[in-house]
Amino acid sequence: MFDSAVNSMMNISLAYGKTGLTITVPNDADVLTSRHATGLPDEVEAIRTALQHPIGSIPLRDTVKRGARVVIVHTDITRATPNARLLPPLLAELEHAGIRRADITLLNALGTHRRQSEAELRLMLGDFLVDNYRCLQHDAWDDANLVSFGETSFGHPVRINRIYAEADVKILTGLIEPHFFAGFSGGPKGVLPSIAGFESVLSNHGREMIGHPKATWGVTVGNPIWEEMREMALRTKPTFLVNVAINTRRQITGIFAGEMLAAHAAGCAFVGAQAFLPIRQLYDVVIATNSGYPLDLNLYQTVKGMSAALQAVRPGGAILMCSACNDGLPDHGKYAELLQEGGSPQGILNMLNCPGFSAHDQWEVQIQAKVQLQADVHIYSDGLTDEQICRALLVPIRDLGAGLEALQGRYGPRMCILPNGPETIPTLQPV
Secondary structure (H helix, E strand, C coil): CCCCCHHHEEEEEECCCCCCEEEEEECCCEECCCCCCCCCCCHHHHHHHHHHCCECCCCHHHHCCCCCCEEEEEECCCCCCCHHHHHHHHHHHHHHCCCCHHHEEEEEECCCCCCCCHHHHHHHHCHHHHHHCEEEECCCCCHHHEEEEEECCCCCEEEEEHHHHCCCEEEEEEECCEECCCEECCHHHHCCCCCECHHHHHHHCCHHHHHCCCCCCCCCCCCHHHHHHHHHHHHCCCCEEEEEEECCCCCEEEEEEECHHHHHHHHHHHHHHHHEEEECCCEEEEEEECCCCCCCCCHHHHHHHHHHHHCCEEEEEEEEEECCCCCCCCCCCCHHHHHHHHCCHHHHHHHHCCCCCCCCCHHHHHHHHHHHCCEEEEEECCCCCHHHHHHCCCEECCCHHHHHHHHHHHHCCCEEEECCHHHCEEEECCC
16 A cells, blocks of 8 residues: 655654654545644743732632641643643742741642552652642542532432532643543542542543543533532632643744633633644544543553544544553553453443442453544554553554555555644534
């Protein structure tokens, strides 16, 4: 299928791990990238301005009082939030308002993810913050450090991190990007699931919630997952939100600070206008990534990229995910175990449909199964063995050149590439 002539081929750089990956594809392949947003020329000044002129709120320094206990929630290592650049100006604003460093806690919003090592915390936050501020990591299983907030309107009990719940000032930070079942990240997602108890994450990400037709990319209103996140976040009375948008170079392109819902809505509109890309056809073969490091740390996270690719592939077509997965499947959590227990995409859905079934990471295998029932998924990864990929019910590819030629020969010639993975969400708009 590949013409051997040099001018019939082109090289495409993919976001892959920390180093990137170059692949060679036919010239007639479509490369789908989101609209580029220019990085802010002075990030520190832009953050300071956003804090002093917030959306739907009075300035941050006017909302805090001397002696107040402040908790700042920040995203973990699986997110590309530029914490080391975002947090220092925020902390400086608090200190200008008379808040002592000793009264500030930086809370790593792990959700149900693994704890970060000391080295990873320093990579995320920078040495100065780790050495000069109280840095804690949320534990979704630590009953002593969870506080009940009752039941949601969906009938789900919710417990939230005690340190956050008891703080005088609660600040949520994070990154706004399209999310495959919460609509967008950021905003109320900084509370649920980020600093919630395990059972709250499990119910919010339950089979029926994940299976709802509005639990998808770019949808918040009417999406039961986001609606419950919103309900619970508001119940905790967050003081202030500071969310950012970034481009493919990890430059900050927008800062959305102020009242949680108003600031988040502004950020979602900004990000959505760039990330959602109309397409006129579905493709036989879609090559995608999981946006490179740190988002492609493991195969569990890579399901997001699969879901983005699904938006562009025809029924019965093929997806090739290029994901470094240096953290493996991973070994922690139940993702790999549930895939094995289900045994096949349909077997996974049958397992999840069993009365009373509930397990950690079931949401990720549910979405992977949904993708695989519509398209065949192949994996290129330096961080996974063929045996690991097969255990995950996927097909390994080691030789990209031969692999792509074989895919086009089997599935058809129409090919597209999502070099930045779920930073670009194709949206079918037929002529």
